Amino acid sequence: MTTDQTSPATGVKPLRADARRNRARLLEVAEAVFTERGTGASTEEIAREAKVGIATVFRHFPTKEALLEAVLVRRLERLAEEGRRLMAETGPTYALFAFFDLVLDQSPVKNAFAAALADAGVDVRAATSEAGRALGEVLTVLLDGAQQAGVVRRDLGVPELTAILVGTCRMLEHLDGHPESAKRARAVVRDGLKARTGSPEEPLPQGGAPS
Template identity: 50%
Template sequence: MTADRPLRADARRNRAKVLEAAETVFATRGTGASTEEIAQAAGVGIGTVFRHFPTKEALLEAVFLSRLDRLAAQLRAAADQPDPGRAFREQIALAVDASPAKNAIADALAAAGVELDAVKAGVGTGVRDALDLLLRRAQSAGAVRADLDVPTVMALLIGASYGVEAAGDDRGRRALVINVLLDGMSAG
């Protein structure tokens, strides 16, 4: 099969099942989980996993990119909400709360020698553009500080992502980290 030829419908479904299972397994069991565990969770054979993702790093990379694609889509959809300030707060809170799992995948890829900047080049632009749109709309509504720009918000997100990671399973502490971040970005 060539890279240019589209996948059959059943192959697309299997690929999607493997990606979904991998994301769940990596989030619950960590990036050290085996491909066999992922195949079992997806309800497919190990050969199916390797047919779509020849290495575990390829699978981790696909999960990482899938998460970024989903984040970009969520940010774009949020920018169309009637209350952009509320949408901004919700999306930032969701992104920060989900970041420990993303960080674990990014760390595993980096440890495997994968250049993350190259991996996220195209998708990262989509995330930045969607965040920029949401940020500008929230600023226009007077809900977010006017002096913030996307690179600053992204730097704050990175810092907060490690803050919630340090909070571990303490939901109250994680929520406090997120609320302090959001309050600091608030226009009021």
């Protein structure tokens, strides 16, 4: 809805029909392949799976990195979309947690890929910033709502929230195939996010051992 995924950008180019089809299919297939085999998957494999020649891949995405980027942006856009939907449908008290659950319920590999992008050393940050900012705005709304409703501690901002979400994804990867453990581990994070009801500063150890 936000940006037409089949056209490269707010258009300087009309792009032919088959080209549009191929581009869309490539994005689809690339996401699947990258999530399954990791970012190390070869462009040739993606081309084969998408039933196009290698040249076609590079025609649409001048470099492998660009393809990676495009896939990531697409995913971020979808997430922002879902966040907005949840906010509207679910209301401020539950929307943030619903969003967390939605992300975490996706297969671990699906989330793994997002993280895998980071260590690809890709300059994703720059190109992602636009989509990332949109998602950031959605998260801001979700977080604000939850904090206003008193269900999330107030010392958290969007950066912390994002990091916690990513970390939790990685956490669940390690518990794949053990749903009971995963449920308990998720409860830990969820409880940690909740507004502290007891004393604001508890006497638990912060530093390391007394040296």
